[in-house]
Amino acid sequence: MKHIKLTSIIVFPLLLLICGCQWFVTKPEVQFRKDISGKSIAVLNFNTQGAMLPLSLGKYTADKLSEEFYFSGYSTVIERAKVNEAQYKLEIRSTEFLSIDNIQQLGLKLKAEYLVLGRIYQSGGADYIGTDSEKHITVSFRIVSVLNAEVAGIASYTCKSGDNPEQIIGTMIKKIIAGSRDDNP
Numbered sequence: 001m002k003h004i005k006l007t008s009i010i011v012f013p014l015l016l017l018i019c020g021c022q023w024f025v026t027k028p029e030v031q032f033r034k035d036i037s038g039k040s041i042a043v044l045n046f047n048t049q050g051a052m053l054p055l056s057l058g059k060y061t062a063d064k065l066s067e068e069f070y071f072s073g074y075s076t077v078i079e080r081a082k083v084n085e086a087q088y089k090l091e092i093r094s095t096e097f098l099s100i101d102n103i104q105q106l107g108l109k110l111k112a113e114y115l116v117l118g119r120i121y122q123s124g125g126a127d128y129i130g131t132d133s134e135k136h137i138t139v140s141f142r143i144v145s146v147l148n149a150e151v152a153g154i155a156s157y158t159c160k161s162g163d164n165p166e167q168i169i170g171t172m173i174k175k176i177i178a179g180s181r182d183d184n185p
Contacts, residue, residue: 028172030179032153036143041069042078042112044087044095046141050122053137057165059084061120061139064170068177078110086110100149107146114143114152120169122161135161139172155180 043066046058063080070077086109087095092102095117103115118141124134136158143153155176162168 026158028155028157028176028179030153030155030176032143032155032180036114036152037074039075039113040078040111041075041114041116041143042083042086042106042110043069043080043116044083044092044106044118046139047094047096047119048121049119050137052135053120053122053165057120057169060166061118061169061173062116064173065116065118065141065177068173072177074177074180075114078112082110103144103149104146113146115146116141116143118142124161137161137165137168137172139169139176153180 043062046061048055048058062083066077066080069075086106090102090105090109092098092106096119098106098115098117106115107113118139120137120139123136123138137160138156138158140156141154142151144150145152157172157176159168159172
């Protein structure tokens with residue numbers, strides 16, 4: 001009887017710890033339509049929101065997502081320099097709220113079938129009511145058809161923020177693209 005109690009005392013907390021870790025590990029929410037595979041995609045600079053996030057993080061995130069799309073072989077990726085030039089020439093400062101006309105103008109100029117519009121935001125930490133709350137970074141984006149401005153894909157991922165947002169976002173982007181391959185039929 002003592003053996004059973006001792007085993008229960010050791011095994012139960014261990015199982016709780018293992019299962020509990022699974023409850024707190026987040027995974028990206030990703031859904032891409034199959035018909036975007038192999039199509040030309042232009043990734044626009046991400047918008048950033050959060051007091052501690054540098055504005056350059058939006059460009060960095062777009063660069064990383066472009067790389068991952070390319071390395072995964074998922075889509076044909078439009079060169080980022082061309083994307084930045086087209087945004088500049090069309091005087092598009094923020095990609096958060098593009099009109100259908102803006103989407104089609106960018107798509108035609110870049111010869112892209114889809115545009116990726118995204119944002120990065122930080123929540124928690126000393127900027128909020130609970131000063132002891134942890135900071136989190138969320139990367140979210142949508143893939144929009146140039147032809148009809150319909151959403152053909154969406155992804156969102158939130159994780160703890162750290163001292164090196166570039167490294168964290170690089171890891172997040174890799175997991176998002178891996179999730180797009182795993183979760184889609």
